[in-house]
């Protein structure tokens with residue numbers, strides 16, 4: 001049986017303070033054997049990019065957005081990608097635009113920004129991650145390498161949410177109030 005643990009980066013879009021689904025998704029992924037670097041709510045795209053830089057073995061970046069402002073929060077994705085950053089599949093889910101009636105082109109516009117996958121149901125994530133890994137040569141080898149390093153203790157601090165979030169909060173640029181809310185969220189996770 002393959003017990004390799006795979007790492008993903010998770011968070012909620014920059015203007016968005018909805019925390020519940022984020023926590024449930026982190027728990028679900030961890031139950032499925034993923035190491036989750038959970039950046040929590042109100043995470044600007046640049047912090048997702050920083051997290052990919054800090055965890056180059058990350059297999060995907062998973063972003064939730066509930067407040068209807070996904071497009072605005074992700075609008076810098078093309079520039080970041082053009083600068084060679086955030087080079088991992090971006091998976092987006094939640095309530096992606098404002099209002100109960102959704103315009104037909106919402107998903108098209110998000111895909112045009114470079115969002116790779118849009119999911120409604122978070123329970124689809126493990127399957128989609130499996131498919132992405134199968135399509136990415138070397139992904140499992142990189143994960144096994146990281147697991148070997150982890151067993152020797154060199155990266156243990158990154159594997160638990162609190163430690164990782166604390167590290168990211170330290171490098172974050174957001175206002176103290178926002179950071180405070182993420183810390184509170186993190187401490188429950």
Ligand code: B12
Pocket residue numbers: 015016017018019020021022024025062063064065066067068069091092093094095096097098099100119120121122
């Ligand atoms: C609780 C809540 C709040 C709380 C959040 C507290 C907290 N710390 O989390 C507070 C009061 C702070 C809040 C604030 C606001 N909220 Co609010 N809030 C809700 C509420 C009632 C529940 C959300 C929730 O936690 N649901 C439980 C989780 C498990 O379910 P879920 O969020 O629906 O997520 C499901 C899917 O969307 C999906 N999913 C979610 N994330 C992801 C991510 C991925 C990757 C995937 C694949 C799937 C996925 O899976 C989940 C399970 O099926 C909803 C209404 C509702 N009944 O849903 C409104 C709601 C989300 N809020 C809304 C709004 C507008 C706001 C405010 C803008 C209100 C305001 N004018 O201030 C602010 C925004 C603040 C901000 N900066 O983001 C709207 C969004 C409307 C839209 N998108 O068109 C909603 C839908 C209410 C409504 N009907 O108008 N909110």
